[in-house]
Amino acid sequence: MRLLASFTLLVSLAFSAAAGELAESYAGRIQPLMVKTCGKCHGKEPKDNDLDLTSFGTADAILAKPRVLADILERLIEHDMPPKKAPQPSDAERELLIGWVNTALETSAAAQAGDPGPVMLRRLTHAGYDNAVRDLTGIDMRPTIAGEFAPDSVGGEGFANVGEAMPMNPGLVERYHQAARYVAARAVLLPTGFRFSGSTDRPDWTAEAEKALRGFHSRYAGRNG
CATH class of the missing domain: 1.10.506 (GTPase Activation - p120GAP; domain 1)
Incomplete structure (x- = not known):
């Protein structure tokens, strides 16, 4: 002291x-x-x-x-x-x-300088979360729209990214869990890792792979194969 x-x-x-x-x-x-x-x-x-x-x-x-x-x-x-x-x-x-x-x-x-007091932690806005998922997976899934998230609150300043206006309540946590399951259901396991699809149906995954192969073949293979 x-x-x-x-x-x-x-x-x-x-x-x-x-x-x-x-x-x-x-x-x-x-x-x-x-x-x-x-x-x-x-x-x-x-x-x-x-x-x-x-x-x-x-x-x-x-x-x-x-x-x-x-x-x-x-x-x-x-x-x-x-x-x-x-x-x-x-x-x-x-x-x-x-x-x-x-x-x-x-x-x-x-x-x-000194202690600025408590600083409210911010979370991503719903649009920011959807954009982050798109950037990470390459697919514009928009899980917050599919999960019917409630609209973001708007602070007194008129912005949706003000910490005090972005509570993380139990209901929203459950929505994030649902969004995670929504994204995980579109993960396609590959021998070398995984990719993401816009669909949860295996036939669609196969069709996407075949389309990618046909595109590769048309670019690099000759008329006689």
Whole structure:
């Protein structure tokens, strides 16, 4: 317990020191440079995205907006900001801004890292399950349709693949067992392994094999056999 407490204290001190350095450099160099470089488009009367970068008077203020920082970083790296027709920062100034924003994002992420809480395990949607069976067997069997699975639930976001909206109840487990039997019934044993068929009838399996042989023969054999 003491070791854990000591480790936690050391990590906290490290984050505090990093935050202090970020704040000092922001006030001394970064904020004035950002105003000079970006203030024309993103000032008191922003011309783009309604973003006023001059309003972030302290490092804490802009650190509270990680998405803004991430967007700034991307645009600086891609040379999208400032616009090409606007006065450009020197290479050293651009690298200074990129380095500070990158460090700020890493420090912010590390400070907020921790246990995200319980994460709901997701299962395949019915369409995803059918597609997986098709990819594995080469046959579009659609066992969830044949097994009359109940429609997938839809979460509040409007998507069917949200973990909280994908319960695995006993009834659904039984449906999966039925789907497994449905697929297994279409497995055709061969001397070298097995393949899958769209049918469960042995005469159909024989007909499929004969059709494959005739196709092979027509491609590679001559008229006289």
